Amino acid sequence: MSVLIHRVSLYDSGWTKREQPQVSHDSAYVTHQPVAAYSFQLSTKTSSWDRKPTSHAGSVAVCRVRPQPLPPATVAAGERWMQLSVMDRSVPNPFGNSDLTKYWNQRRRLFSRFDHGVQLDDEGWFSVTPEQIADHVASRLYQLSEARPMVVLDAFCGCGGNAIAFAKLPNVTVLAVDVDRAKLRRAAHNAAIYGIPPHKLAFVECNVLFILEHCYRQGDFVLDQPIATPELATKMMAAMPPPVATEIVEGFSVGGIDVLPRRVDAVFMDPPWGGVDYSVFGKNGYDLHRNMKIRRPLVAAPPDAPSAGDGLDDFFDSFQAQTRSKSERKAQFNSNVDDANCVNGAELVAIAAAATAQHIVIYDLPKNVNRTSLGNAALAAGYRGNCKLEEHFLNGRLKTVTAYMGSDWSNLVSDIADTSTTGTATP
Ligand code: MGP
Ligand code: SAH
Numbered sequence: 310m311s312v313l314i315h316r317v318s319l320y321d322s323g324w325t326k327r328e329q330p331q332v333s334h335d336s337a338y339v340t341h342q343p344v345a346a347y348s349f350q351l352s353t354k355t356s357s358w359d360r361k362p363t364s365h366a367g368s369v370a371v372c373r374v375r376p377q378p379l380p381p382a383t384v385a386a387g388e389r390w391m392q393l394s395v396m397d398r399s400v401p402n403p404f405g406n407s408d409l410t411k412y413w414n415q416r417r418r419l420f421s422r423f424d425h426g427v428q429l430d431d432e433g434w435f436s437v438t439p440e441q442i443a444d445h446v447a448s449r450l451y452q453l454s455e456a457r458p459m460v461v462l463d464a465f466c467g468c469g470g471n472a473i474a475f476a477k478l479p480n481v482t483v484l485a486v487d488v489d490r491a492k493l494r495r496a497a498h499n500a501a502i503y504g505i506p507p508h509k510l511a512f513v514e515c516n517v518l519f520i521l522e523h524c525y526r527q528g529d530f531v532l533d534q535p536i537a538t539p540e541l542a543t544k545m546m547a548a549m550p551p552p553v554a555t556e557i558v559e560g561f562s563v564g565g566i567d568v569l570p571r572r573v574d575a576v577f578m579d580p581p582w583g584g585v586d587y588s589v590f591g592k593n594g595y596d597l598h599r600n601m602k603i604r605r606p607l608v609a610a611p612p613d614a615p616s617a618g619d620g621l622d623d624f625f626d627s628f629q630a631q632t633r634s635k636s637e638r639k640a641q642f643n644s645n646v647d648d649a650n651c652v653n654g655a656e657l658v659a660i661a662a663a664a665t666a667q668h669i670v671i672y673d674l675p676k677n678v679n680r681t682s683l684g685n686a687a688l689a690a691g692y693r694g695n696c697k698l699e700e701h702f703l704n705g706r707l708k709t710v711t712a713y714m715g716s717d718w719s720n721l722v723s724d725i726a727d728t729s730t731t732g733t734a735t736p
Contacts, residue, residue: 310684310685310687310688310692310693310694310695310696311684311694311695311696312680312681312683312684312687312695312696312697312698312712313695313696313697313698314680314698314700315697315698315699315700316699316700316702317445317699317700317701317702318378318702318705319441319442319445319701319702319703319704320378320441320703320704321395321418321439321440321441321703321704322392322393322394322395322396322704323378323379323392323393323704324378324379324380324390324391324392324393325390325391325393326388326389326390326391378704378705380392395415395417395418396414396415396418397414397416397417398414402414406431408585409431409434412434412435413434415439418439418440418441418703419434419437419439419440419470420437420440420470420499420502421440422502422503425502426498426502427468427498427499427502428468428495428498428499429468429495430468430491430492430495432467432492432581433467433468433492433495435584435585436467436579436581437467437468437469437470438470438471438474438579438673438709439470439703439708439709440470440474441703442701442703442708442709442711443470443471443473443474444474444477445699445701446471446474446577446671446673446699446711447471447474447475447477447478447481448478449671449699449711449713450475450478450481450575450577450669450671451478451481453575453669453713453715453716454480454481454574454575456479456480457480458480458481458482459480459481459482459574459575460481460482460483460484460570460572460573460574460575461475461481461482461483461484461573461574461575461576461577462483462484462486462517462520462525462573462575462576462577462664462665463475463483463484463485463486463577463579464486464517464520464521464576464577464578464579464580464661465486465487465517465578465579465580465581466485466486466487466492466493466496466512467487467492467496467579468492468495468496468499469485469495469496469497469499469500471577471579471673472485472496472500472510473496473499473500473503473505473510475577476500476505476509476510477503477505481509482508482509482510482570483509483510483511484511484513484568484569484570484573485510485511485512485513486512486513486514486515486517486520487512487513487514487517488514488515488516488517489514490514490553490563493512493513493514493558493563494558494563496512497510497512497558497559497560497561497563498558498559500559500561501559501560501561507560507561507562510561511561511562511564511568512558512561512562512563512564513564513565513566513568513569514553514563514564514565515550515553515565515566516548516550516604516605516606518548518603518605518606518652518660519548519549519550519566519606520566520569520664521576521660521661521663521664522548522660522664523545523548523549524566524569524664525573525664525665526663526664527663527664527665527666528572528573528574528664528665528666528667529571529572529666530569530570530571530572532566532569548605548606550565550566550606552565553565555567555568572666573664573665573666574665574666574667574669575665575666575669575670575671575715576661576664576665576669576670576671577670577671577672577673578657578661578670578671578672578673579673580601580603580654580657581603582595582600582601582674582675583600583601583602583642583643584642586638586639586641586642587600587642587675587677588675588677589635589638589639589642590639590642590677591677592677593677593678593679593680594677594679595674595675595677595678595679595682596679596682597653597654597655597658597674597678597679597682597683597686598653598654598655598682598685598686599653600642600643600654601643601653601654601655601657602643602646602648602651602652602653602654603651603652603653603654603657604646604650604651605650605651605652607650654674654682654686655682655685655686655689655690658670658672658686658687658689658690658714659686659689659690659691661690662690662691662692662714662715663690665715667715668690668691668692668714668715669714669715669716670712670714670715671711671712671713671714672711672712672714673709673710673711674709674710674711674712675709675710676700676707676708676709676710678710680698683696683698683712684696687712687714690714692714692715696712696713696714697712697713697716698710698711698712698713699711699713
C-alpha cells in the first residue's frame, strides 16, 4: 500500500484587475451557478449576520472571477491591479467567544455566501470545510464517477459545507447524515442559500455507524434483508435508532432512516477529529487508530436507567481554556470518549469500505494525519495498491487533507516519483 501525496493549490485571495466589471452582488447569487472561484466587491449593504446595517467599508460580498495568486509579471499600460483578501477583520466577532474570532474572520472563506445568512454553530465554525476545498473535493468525486448519476452519503454532514458542494454537481444526489438535528436544520438552510434543488439533498438524523454497519453492504440497502445470525440480529436491534419525526426545512426533508435510498455509490467522511486541539500531535502526528474516536449508537437503556443524553454535547465542546499545557491537551484529547463504545479512525475506513459499491470512500482528515496510519487503515480495510492523499493548500497554507480510496491511482505513480513526494505506507 502506498499513500500518494498530491499537492492541490487553491486560492481565495489574490490579485484582480481593478476595472473588472462589477456585478451587483445579488445577481451574483441568483444565478445559482456552482461557485468555482471568488472575487470580491466592496459593499455597504447590510451584513446578513444580524441584518443590521453596517458601515464597514471592508465588508465584502463574494463570488466572481478567480483572483490570481500574483499580479502578472507585465502589466499593460493603464491596467490597475488590486490585492483582495477573503479575510475580513473589519467587523468584530459578534459571539463574544474569542476562540471563534479566527473562524469569524474567514467566514467568507467557509461560505462565499456567508452574507446571505449562513448559519453555523460552535462546532460548525471550526469544522466546516472551506468552500474552495469542498468544491475541489466534490469535483474529484465527479471525476471518479465519470459523470454517471451517483448517490453520495455524506456521513458527517454538520452544517453542510461538503454536502452542499456535492449537491452542486449535476447527476449527484446527496444523503447527508448527522447525529445532531439542529446542525441538519442549519445545513438545510445553508443549502437553500446556495439554491440546491431539494430533490438533490436529503438530511437524515442518525448515528452514521448504524447506517454504515447495518443498512448497506457493497452499496446495496440491506436493512430489510434477512440477517445471517441471531447474534447479528440482536446487535442490529440494540443499535436501531428510535424513530424520529420528519420535517421540511426550506424545502429539504430532515428526518430518519426511512428515506434511505436503495443504493449508495460513494461515502464521504469528514468526522469530528476531536476538536481544535488535534494540532498538539505535531506534524504527521495524528494517528487514526489512537487519536480519532467516533461514538457508536447508544444501546437502548433499560426503562428505569438514568438518561444518558446523547453524550455528544461535551464531546464536541472543544473551545476549552487554552491555558492548559501542550502535554495536558495531549493527555486530555478525546479522553472523555469511552474507548469501549467507539470506533477509531482506522476502523471507520473498513466500515465505510464494506458499505459502499466499489469501495469509493473519500476521507477528510487533519493536515497532520500520520500518513502511515492512513496507509495501514486502508490496508486493513482490504484496499490494495495506492491511496491518494491530496493536501489542500489555500493561498499557500496547508489547511486540510483528503484521502481518496477505491481507485488504484497508478496513473499518478510516475508523476509523483518524478517529484519524490511519495510517502510509502507499509504494513
Ligand atoms: P484549524 O486547524 O482549526 O484552522 O482547521 P487553521 O486555519 O488550519 O489553523 P492554523 O491556526 O493552523 O492556521 C482547519 C480546517 O480543518 C477547518 O477550517 C475545518 O475545515 C477543518 N477542521 C478543523 N477541526 C478542528 C475539525 C474537526 O474537528 N472536524 C472536522 N471534520 N474538520 C475540522
Ligand atoms: N463536513 C462538515 C463538517 C462535519 S463536522 C461541513 O463541512 O460542514 C463533524 C460532524 O459529525 C458534526 O456535525 C457531528 O455532529 C457529526 N457526528 C459526530 N459523530 C457522528 C456519528 N456517529 N454519526 C453521525 N454524525 C456524527
